[in-house]
Amino acid sequence: NAGVIQTPRHKVTGKGQEATLWCEPISGHSAVFWYRQTIVQGLEFLTYFRNQAPIDDSGMPKERFSAQMPNQSHSTLKIQSTQPQDSAVYLCASGTGDQDTQYFGPGTRLLVL
Amino acid sequence: GDSVTQKEGLVTLTEGLPVMLNCTYQTIYSNAFLFWYVHYLNESPRLLLKSSTDNKRTEHQGFHATLHKSSSSFHLQKSSAQLSDSALYYCALSASNTNKVVFGTGTRLQVLP
Numbered sequence: 001n002a003g004v005i006q007t008p009r010h011k012v013t014g015k016g017q018e019a020t021l022w023c024e025p026i027s028g029h030s031a032v033f034w035y036r037q038t039i040v041q042g043l044e045f046l047t048y049f050r051n052q053a054p055i056d057d058s059g060m061p062k063e064r065f066s067a068q069m070p071n072q073s074h075s076t077l078k079i080q081s082t083q084p085q086d087s088a089v090y091l092c093a094s095g096t097g098d099q100d101t102q103y104f105g106p107g108t109r110l111l112v113l
Numbered sequence: 114g115d116s117v118t119q120k121e122g123l124v125t126l127t128e129g130l131p132v133m134l135n136c137t138y139q140t141i142y143s144n145a146f147l148f149w150y151v152h153y154l155n156e157s158p159r160l161l162l163k164s165s166t167d168n169k170r171t172e173h174q175g176f177h178a179t180l181h182k183s184s185s186s187f188h189l190q191k192s193s194a195q196l197s198d199s200a201l202y203y204c205a206l207s208a209s210n211t212n213k214v215v216f217g218t219g220t221r222l223q224v225l226p
Contacts, residue, residue, distance in 0.1 A: 004157075033214065042119075042218035043158070043203055056213040058114075091158070099146040099165070099207045102214065104157040 002026075004105030006092050012111045013082050021077040021108045025094030032075050033102060034067055037089040046090075049075060050097075082112045115140045117206050119217035127225050132176075132191040134220045136204030139185060147180050147187040148205040148214070158203065161189075194224045 005024040013019050025032045034046040045059040049069040069075040079086055089109050093102040116139045146165040152158040162173040164180045171178055176191045187204060204217045
């Protein structure tokens with residue numbers, strides 16, 4: 001079992017460009033979560049899918065962030081018109097169900113210049 | 114909405130001394146599930162322990178915590194700190210009608226020789 005896979009591991013973009021982050025959950029896990037990690041805010045919840053359906057996106061900045069899960073093997077987080085304040089580590093986690101253990105990926109470190 | 118408070122951003126102590134990391138939470142839902150995740154440098158966050166049972170001590174890898182719903186607390190303790198315990202510790206809450214997980218801002222534990 002390879003664990004949760006996230007690509008790319010590092011991404012540098014210029015202000016105003018688009019960034020797409022990929023996550024492959026552990027096979028058989030029905031829940032997928034996205035978080036943003038910064039020193040100041042810690043781990044901020046962004047969005048959550050269960051069986052590919054969006055359940056809660058209350059943590060997503062509405063204007064420029066979007067997430068999808070087109071199939072059970074991957075999810076994407078897209079940030080349009082990136083800003084320097086979007087710089088963070090974006091973590092994806094998967095689990096077998098609600099209120100269960102979450103297994104985190106290695107994260108994507110995004111730097112917006 | 115749901116929230117988790119970890120008041121200490123940094124806890125520094127000497128090897129062999131007891132550890133106590135504070136965690137309190139707020140939720141209007143009765144189905145609260147509390148977690149402690151540990152994040153070692155250059156690794157992914159991983160579950161340390163979890164509980165949903167009031168007043169029951171939960172233990173794992175030398176750490177323990179007891180969920181007290183009356184005081185909305187889930188403090189992490191260890192009798193004797195080791196150098197290898199140095200890491201970032203997150204307390205997390207899953208409740209609400211969507212069961213999303215809300216993390217605290219994290220407490221960095223630094224154990225010195």
